[in-house]
Amino acid sequence: MEIDSIERNEKLSPVKLHMTQYLVAVVLVILGVGLWRLQVLGATGWRVLAEQNRIRKVPVLAPRGKILDREGRIIVDNYPSVTCYLLREQQKNLDADLPQIANGLHMTVDQIQAIIKHFQLAAKYQPIPLKQDITPDEQAFVEAHRNELPELETLDEQRRLYPRDGFAAHLIGYVGEVSENDLNQSRYAAYAPGDVVGKSGVEETYDEILRGVDGSRDMVVNSHGKEVGLMGQELAQPGQDLRLTIDLDIQMAAEKALEGKIGAIVAMDPHTGEILAMASRPTFDPNQFSVRLTKAYWQSIMENPDHPMMNKTIQAQLAPGSTFKVIMTLAGLQENVAQDMHVQCNGGATFYGHFFACDRHHGGVDIHNALPYSCDTFYYTLANKLGIDTIARYATSVGIGSKTGVDLPDEAAGVMPSEQWKLKTQHDKWYAGETISVGIGQGAIEATPLQLARALGGIASGGALQRPHVVFPTELTKDQLSAVQSTYPGSGEKTVPLTPENWQIITDDMAGVTGPIGTAAAAHLEGVDFAGKTGTAQVMSHTALAMSGRGHNTEPNAWFVGIAPRRNPDIVVAVLWEHGVWGNNSAKLAAQVVTAFVNKQRAKAGNLQKVAEKPAETPAGAGGTAPAAPAGQ
Known part of the structure; x- marks a missing residue:
């Protein structure tokens, strides 16, 4: 139961x-x-993951395009190099291998750890560049330790080869590894840590064209990480070669003229805006940046008070001195004020209770000898008649106080003062006495060498100003050209009103500057219609100079802007020699560049008669100009 x-x-x-x-x-x-x-x-996805366990994707870096001069001569090339990479796919304790790796690659453990930390957010399959441009003995180390250090791999690359001694360095720029700062910007959205990008100059502006498209090789590896076969590959697309408007012969003349000096020279074709030469001193070695930059070299640059990294042709914003008198002459003639002006120069004049000095007693001065003499008294008087806003209107019309739009990064705009400018920037009214100094290119006015080259070259071309550029527009697609011009906006092409009569007066007066009575008589070129304007710009007031005493860094800046021929010129050259004392010293440097240009043009035309070389420039501190003219204003 x-x-x-x-x-x-x-x-x-x-x-x-x-x-x-x-x-x-x-x-x-x-x-x-x-x-x-x-x-x-999920079969496809798991198959991919399985493939990734036995396939290593090895990058194939695209060589950057070469940079050529206007005649196709190579300025920047590439050379074969080997880089050592660290593979993080290996199932190994990397920390245990770091001392041996550091010893073999002549690095420190701290350096390697810093590099690994920099790439910690990158995908694990992405190799980390440990050391670029490794030596043959370092390559031998990697090969000899393949079995015990399978995480090391070498890769053949094409690395940048720049001219020696910083030749054209500011124009060309340099390349370097993309920084974390860069990666946060929208323009670098397509880049990854470790990518090499243009950092300044042409290399930066035209990076997308020059850099090409990287490829890759899918390598079959065994359980020890050793490559045993090729699964497939995607070929790299080399970067596009880029032809510049630069003429190597003119560039070499500019570089030679600036040797041992601090300053800048830029030469341009005023008809087209094509830049023929661009040099800045002191310079730097871009080859130092194409591999991992050493702390010692970077520190030496940063501690240099003369700013080697600054492209002074487009970034040095300084008082233009008497070169500004050409623009004053334009304003005075177009306003019908200067034609009948006659001034008695007794070494200066008094305005608003203050005496403004002139370097010499020029006696009677009119519009025809004011520019060759560079008579301050005449231009003080003209400035007082015109007023600051009229002066500013003409100066801004020829580009003073605004970017030219050159296709190079970090161009400075300069400053053209006016009543509105002072009220906006200093919250104060403009005083009439301030206008007097502006009339001779002093006071608050600041300009770059390229701005002055474009302005005076445009005036000499009948008022036609072109946008300066270092790459031929015909070398670019329509979209590429549009992108560059929108990235580097400027005043572009424009025409400034200038009557034929006034144009003739201005250009004849500029020719007088290099004539017997002119401030640049020592720069006269026999048989060449070479004209221009000198400028000597004080870097500190007479009162401050008296208190501090004279020294090299207190000497005036020497300017010169030259053209050849005087009307519708084929070349304009702007020279800034910092602390070069007198403008006629810079005129001799410009004459060297114009000589190189004219001799080359004559040789092309079959004319073997060369322009005689100019004598060396007057040493800093020495005067020496034509009689009855200021000492190289």
Whole structure:
């Protein structure tokens, strides 16, 4: 009886039995669906993951395009190099290998750890560049330790080869590894840590054209990480070669003229805006940046008070001195004020209770000899008649106080003061006495050498100003050209009103500057219609100079802007020699560049008569100019 009772109790009720069956069925369905998803729907994904376990993607870096001069001569090339990479796919304790790796690659453990930390957010399959441009003995180290250090790999690359001694360095720029700062900017959205990008100059502006598209090789590796075969590859697309408007012969003349000096020279074709030469001193070695930059070299640059990294042709914003008198002459003639002006120069004049000095007693001065003499008294008087806003209107019309739009990064705009400018920037009114100094290119006015070259070259071209550029527009697609011009906006091409009569007066007066009575008589070129304007710009007031005493850094800046020929010139050259004392010193430097240009043009035309070389410039501190003219203003 008890046994029957127990058997009845052990039997499952039908309800419980059905529930158990349903539960088992549900579990089986879930397992079936899961297996189906893994083996059917997820087959492709798991196959890819499996392939990644045995395939290593090795980057194939695209060589950057070469940079050529206007005649196709190579300025920047590439050379074969080997870089050592660290592979993080290996199932190894990298920390244990770091001392051996550091020793073999002549690095420190701290350096390697810093590099790994820099790439910690990058994908694990992405190799980390440990050391660029490794030596043959370092390559031998990697090869000899392939089995015990499978995380090391070498890769052949094409690395930048720049001219020696910083030749054209500011124009060309340099390349370097993209920084974390760069990666946060939208323009670097397509870049990854470790990518090499243009950092300044042409290399930066035209990086997208020059850099090409990297490729890759899919290498089959065994369980030890050793490559055993090639699965496939994607060929790299080399960067596009880029032809500049620069003429190497003119560039070499500019570089030679600036040797041992602090300053800048820029030469341009005023007809087109093509820059023929661009040099800045002191310079730097861009080859130092193409591999990992050393702290010592970077520190030496940063501690140099003369700013080697500054492209002074487009970034030095300084008082233009008497070169500004050409623009004053333009304003005075176009406003019908200067034509009949006659001034008696007795060494200066008094305005608003203050005596403004002139370097010499020029006697009677009019519009025809004011520019050759560079008579301050004449231009003080003209400035007082015109007023600051009229002066500013003409100066801004020829580009003073605004960027030229040259296709190079970090161009400075300069400053052209006016009543509104002072109220906006200094919250103060403009005083009439301030206008007097502006009339001779002093006071608050600041300009770059390229601005002055474009302005005076444009005036000499009948008022036609072109946008300066270092790459031929025809070398670019329409979209590329549009992108560059929108990235580097400027005043572009424009025409400034200038009557034929006034144009003739201005250009003849500029020719007088290099004539017998002019401030640049020593720069005269026999048989060449060479004109221009000197400028000597004080870097500190006479009061401050008297208190501090004279020294090299207190000497005036020497300016010169030259053209050849005087009307519709084929070349304009702007020279800034910081602390060069007199403008006629800079005129001699410009004459060297114009000589190189004219001799080359004559040689092309079959004319073998060369322009005689100019004598060396007057040493800093020495005067020496033509009689009856200021000492190289």
